[in-house]
Amino acid sequence: MSRIFSGIQPSGELHIGNYLGAVKNWAELQRSYESFFCIVDYHAITIPYEPEDLRARTREMMVSLLAAGLDPSTSTIFVQSMVPEHTELAWIFNSVTPLGELERQTQYKDKASRMESVPAGILNYPILQAADILLYRADLVPVGEDQVQHLELSREIARRWNARFGAEFFPEPQAKLTPARRIMGLDGSAKMSKSMGNTVGLLEPPDSVWEKLRPAVTDPARVRRTDPGTPEVCNIYHLHKAFSDAATVDHVAVQCRSAGWGCIDCKKVLLESMLRELDPIRERARDLQAHPERIAEILAAGADRCRVMARETMTAVKTIMGLL
Numbered sequence: 230m231s232r233i234f235s236g237i238q239p240s241g242e243l244h245i246g247n248y249l250g251a252v253k254n255w256a257e258l259q260r261s262y263e264s265f266f267c268i269v270d271y272h273a274i275t276i277p278y279e280p281e282d283l284r285a286r287t288r289e290m291m292v293s294l295l296a297a298g299l300d301p302s303t304s305t306i307f308v309q310s311m312v313p314e315h316t317e318l319a320w321i322f323n324s325v326t327p328l329g330e331l332e333r334q335t336q337y338k339d340k341a342s343r344m345e346s347v348p349a350g351i352l353n354y355p356i357l358q359a360a361d362i363l364l365y366r367a368d369l370v371p372v373g374e375d376q377v378q379h380l381e382l383s384r385e386i387a388r389r390w391n392a393r394f395g396a397e398f399f400p401e402p403q404a405k406l407t408p409a410r411r412i413m414g415l416d417g418s419a420k421m422s423k424s425m426g427n428t429v430g431l432l433e434p435p436d437s438v439w440e441k442l443r444p445a446v447t448d449p450a451r452v453r454r455t456d457p458g459t460p461e462v463c464n465i466y467h468l469h470k471a472f473s474d475a476a477t478v479d480h481v482a483v484q485c486r487s488a489g490w491g492c493i494d495c496k497k498v499l500l501e502s503m504l505r506e507l508d509p510i511r512e513r514a515r516d517l518q519a520h521p522e523r524i525a526e527i528l529a530a531g532a533d534r535c536r537v538m539a540r541e542t543m544t545a546v547k548t549i550m551g552l553l
């Protein structure tokens with residue numbers, strides 16, 4: 230069975246953008262692949278943060294992942310810093326990665342251009358990412374288009390290390406491109422993200438979801454109720470495609486184009502579809518939050534499983550490299 234690895238930042242509760250864009254897909258993939266899902270807290274400390282806040286966000290992310298359908302009985306779900314071999318392998322990869330490769334990374338240039346003083350961790354971030362994946366010798370990494378460059382660097386690092394030590398040890402992980410589902414924020418102007426304040430939380434109560442949906446941006450051509458619209462340009466229509474069944478999506482398009490209903494009617498139907506999917510997730514999250522010991526057990530079991538594999542990899546790597 231092929232092995233997949235995927236990481237997610239400990240950003241607290243998931244929002245529907247990262248649920249639809251990544252985690253829902255992971256819940257599907259875990260049925261067909263040996264799966265490793267990692268909360269990458271070592272990546273998170275490359276930018277300023279508060280320790281208590283990081284701890285809380287990591288726990289909240291774990292609750293969200295489990296509630297969204299990641300299953301600890303079939304997948305390994307763990308926190309990166311609980312498996313120290315991630316940073317150990319990253320150091321080793323530092324020794325075979327040219328600086329120029331790191332400086333060429335678009336995400337590095339992007340982040341660094343907005344910082345007064347750039348921590349080395351921002352530059353070395355893709356090396357740790359390569360270590361995350363290669364520590365488990367994963368074959369596949371589910372990624373969106375925007376992460377393909379980082380994965381290419383992981384492949385390059387695997388190639389360089391194998392060539393340097395004359396060993397075909399690390400596989401070159403392949404991208405498993407996730408279906409392109411770029412969820413826009415409710416302001417309709419940017420990708421849904423916490424930093425833009427345009428998200429709907431995966432665990433938000435129904436009232437609060439509606440408070441956000443009601444004023445959400447739609448097709449600007451629909452100024453009056455009688456103006457026909459173009460569903461393709463409307464974020465609400467794209468959310469229908471994510472949450473509503475095919476018949477409802479067709480109905481939305483017809484009603485929109487013919488001005489058969491107003492945007493509020495359309496959003497009420499969307500709310501129903503969303504709650505159908507989100508209610509059970511919220512329910513599972515409530516149950517997990519009431520039993521924090523269960524979360525701790527799942528994390529410990531995941532880290533134990535990872536440590537065994539990580540030690541095997543590191544023993545082989547160190548032997549090949551002439552380290553004692």
Ligand code: SF4
Nearest residue numbers: 448463465485492495
């Ligand atoms: S009717 Fe629905 S799809 Fe059409 S513009 Fe309004 S909210 Fe968007």
